[in-house]
Amino acid sequence: KAGVTQTPRYLIKTRGQQVTLSCSPISGHRSVSWYQQTPGQGLQFLFEYFSETQRNKGNFPGRFSGRQFSNSRSEMNVSTLELGDSALYLCASSLEEPWGDTGELFFGEGSRLTVL
Amino acid sequence: AQSVTQLGSHVSVSEGALVLLRCNYSSSVPPYLFWYVQYPNQGLQLLLKYTTGATLVKGINGFEAEFKKSETSFHLTKPSAHMSDAAEYFCAVMATGNQFYFGTGTSLTVIP
Numbered sequence: 001k002a003g004v005t006q007t008p009r010y011l012i013k014t015r016g017q018q019v020t021l022s023c024s025p026i027s028g029h030r031s032v033s034w035y036q037q038t039p040g041q042g043l044q045f046l047f048e049y050f051s052e053t054q055r056n057k058g059n060f061p062g063r064f065s066g067r068q069f070s071n072s073r074s075e076m077n078v079s080t081l082e083l084g085d086s087a088l089y090l091c092a093s094s095l096e097e098p099w100g101d102t103g104e105l106f107f108g109e110g111s112r113l114t115v116l
Numbered sequence: 117a118q119s120v121t122q123l124g125s126h127v128s129v130s131e132g133a134l135v136l137l138r139c140n141y142s143s144s145v146p147p148y149l150f151w152y153v154q155y156p157n158q159g160l161q162l163l164l165k166y167t168t169g170a171t172l173v174k175g176i177n178g179f180e181a182e183f184k185k186s187e188t189s190f191h192l193t194k195p196s197a198h199m200s201d202a203a204e205y206f207c208a209v210m211a212t213g214n215q216f217y218f219g220t221g222t223s224l225t226v227i228p
Contacts, residue, residue: 004159035218040125040220042221043160045215045216045218056215090159090160104162104165105152105160105216107152107161109157109159110159
């Protein structure tokens with residue numbers, strides 16, 4: 001079974017631009033979460049989608065947005081990029097409900113964004 | 117509210133020595149607890165998890181962790197470190213709504 005796939009793996013943008021990152025979850029997984037990882041900050045939760053609906057949202061400004069499609073693929077968008085947005089953006093998928101025998105997140109390898 | 121504290125952002129051990137990575141959590145509800153490992157330029161991989169039942173949990177690569185409710189701790193241990201264990205380790209708690217809270221990570225260095 002294929003794992004979580006994130007594209008692109010690396011990208012460089014300049015301040016003020018916008019970026020869209022894509023995530024394809026494991027087949028059958030309907031929950032997709034996004035995390036921002038920066039040195040010293042660990043993983044910060046951005047948002048979680050389930051069946052095309054945003055169920056949870058972290059404490060990030062409105063420049064960060066996301067969506068989920070009917071095939072469970074997800075995208076996140078960051079508008080008006082700032083230098084501080086440079087980070088590794090990780091996507092994770094999980095089975096329909098975390099309770100029970102899993103409660104496990106399966107992570108992609110991430111998209112490393114550099115803002116110049 | 118839920119949160120995770122990992123004591124020690126960097127830990128160094130000699131090859132063959134005990135590995136102990138500390139994690140304390142706070143949770144307003146009975147938590148699910150996890151340890152993930154991240155190798156360079158990769159995503160996170162689950163090492164082990166505690167949901168219910170036995171408080172001593174065994175994971176992959178010889179790691180184990182013990183859930184101690186009275187101490188609100190979930191420390192990760194391995195009896196004998198191997199060079200391949202060098203990585204970043206993250207403790208996480210999941211309480212409600214499929215929202216995970218991660219610690220800031222502990223970087224493990226194994227000295228030959």
